Structure formats: structure tokens, C-alpha cells
Amino acid sequence: MGFYAEQVVPRIVNVACAMGEAGELRRRVCQGLAGEVVEIGFGSGLNIPYYPAAVTRVDAVEPSDVGWKLAGKRLAATPVTVQRAGLDGQSLPFADDGYDSALSTWTLCTIPDAAAALRELRRVLKPGGTLHFVEHGLAPDESVRRWQWRLDPLQQRLFAGCHLTRPIVDMLTTAGFTVTELDVFYEKGAPKTLAADSLGTAVSP
Numbered sequence: 297m298g299f300y301a302e303q304v305v306p307r308i309v310n311v312a313c314a315m316g317e318a319g320e321l322r323r324r325v326c327q328g329l330a331g332e333v334v335e336i337g338f339g340s341g342l343n344i345p346y347y348p349a350a351v352t353r354v355d356a357v358e359p360s361d362v363g364w365k366l367a368g369k370r371l372a373a374t375p376v377t378v379q380r381a382g383l384d385g386q387s388l389p390f391a392d393d394g395y396d397s398a399l400s401t402w403t404l405c406t407i408p409d410a411a412a413a414l415r416e417l418r419r420v421l422k423p424g425g426t427l428h429f430v431e432h433g434l435a436p437d438e439s440v441r442r443w444q445w446r447l448d449p450l451q452q453r454l455f456a457g458c459h460l461t462r463p464i465v466d467m468l469t470t471a472g473f474t475v476t477e478l479d480v481f482y483e484k485g486a487p488k489t490l491a492a493d494s495l496g497t498a499v500s501p
């Protein structure tokens with residue numbers, strides 16, 4: 297990884313992913329998390345303030361050392377035990393059926409093999425365990441999709457492999473999850489190409 301992707305992008309994400317509606321969306325997506333949680337693409341820990349009291353531990357999976365460092369103050373302030381337990385969502389160093397819940401916020405866009413990451417989450421979640429997600433991806437409207445396909449190569453270069461065109465709900469169902477709650481919308485105040493969000497929960501079989 298080059299200097300830009302390693303040092304600059306995590307700092308941009310730390311600021312950009314805290315803007316606008318993000319806080320409210322984090323609050324919504326974290327509602328109902330309980331017990332032992334695995335969070336993939338933990339970033340700089342922007343979800344930490346929204347973990348409910350019912351969460352007993354969070355195992356964070358994050359490749360970026362800079363992201364983890366930026367999480368320092370939030371980690372120090374939370375009563376929840378959070379440990380950096382893995383580096384790659386595509387290959388989780390955890391036993392099968394160990395977690396009650398999983399969390400992924402704006403991460404499936406960036407993991408190179410997101411299908412592998414979803415298979416891994418399914419493997420490590422207990423049967424009936426719930427994945428909480430808010431992800432941007434392929435827009436519901438054809439006119440926005442056309443721009444997403446055009447801009448996707450640039451987006452990947454500017455944001456360390458972030459894709460605009462991933463069909464989030466299809467990916468979840470292909471991985472074997474049952475989507476139980478879903479809200480699809482454009483985030484206010486952001487370009488629609490970047491802001492076609494799917495927020496909800498999906499249950500592992």
C-alpha cells in the first residue's frame with residue numbers, strides 16, 4: 297500500500313464518515329446489537345459511542361494501523377471491551393459460531409472480496425445471529441447507476457479500493473443471510489452516486 301492509501305485515506309474517512317447524517321445512521325444500525333460482536337472494517341471506531349449497553353465485547357477487524365490509532369480516544373472513553381482481534385474480514389481468525397452479532401458500516405464497498413467477508417461473517421456468527429449493516433452501493437435508480445458505473449474506477453483510485461456499484465442486498469442473500477429489516481435511501485447532503493445506502497439487519501442461518 298502506498299503512502300496515500302495508508303496514511304491519508306484513513307484520516308479522510310475519519311472526518312468524512314462522521315459528517316451529516318452519519319451519527320444518526322450509526323445510532324440506528326447499532327440498535328439491538330448484543331453480546332459478543334464482531335465488527336469488520338472498524339476504521340477509527342466511529343461506531344463506539346453507539347454500542348448499546350447489551351454489548352459485552354467487540355472484536356474489531358481492521359487492517360489500518362492509522363485507523364486503529366485514530367480510534368484511541370473513543371476506545372479510552374467506552375465501557376465496552378474492544379480489542380483489535382483481526383486484520384482482514386476476508387479471512388477471520390475466529391472459531392465457527394462464536395458471535396451473537398456482527399456489525400459492518402460502509403465497509404463492504406472496500407473489502408476486495410466482499411463475498412468472502414460475508415461468508416466469513418456467516419461462519420463466525422451463531423445460527424440465528426444478526427448482522428447489522430449500513431452500506432453504500434448500487435443505487436435503486438437507473439440514472440444514478442449510470443453515473444456510478446462511470447465514476448467507479450476513479451472512486452477506487454481515490455478511496456483505496458472503494459466501489460460504488462456493489463449490490464449490497466443481493467450480496468447478503470447470495471451469502472445465505474436472510475434480510476429481516478431493510479431501509480434503502482439516499483443520504484441527505486451527499487452526491488447520490490456515493491450515498492445510495494442500505495441499512496438493516498440480516499440473520500445468519
Ligand SMILES: C[S@@+](CC[C@H](N)C(=O)[O-])C[C@H]1O[C@@H](n2cnc3c(N)ncnc32)[C@H](O)[C@@H]1O
Pocket residue numbers: 309313336337338339340341342343357358359360363383384385386400401402403406407408
Ligand atoms: C469507508 S471505511 C469505513 C470505516 C468504518 N466502518 C466507519 O464506518 O467509519 C472502510 C474500512 O474498511 C477497511 N478495510 C479495507 N479492507 C479491509 C479488509 N480486507 N478487511 C476488513 N476491513 C477492511 C478500511 O481499512 C476502512 O477502515
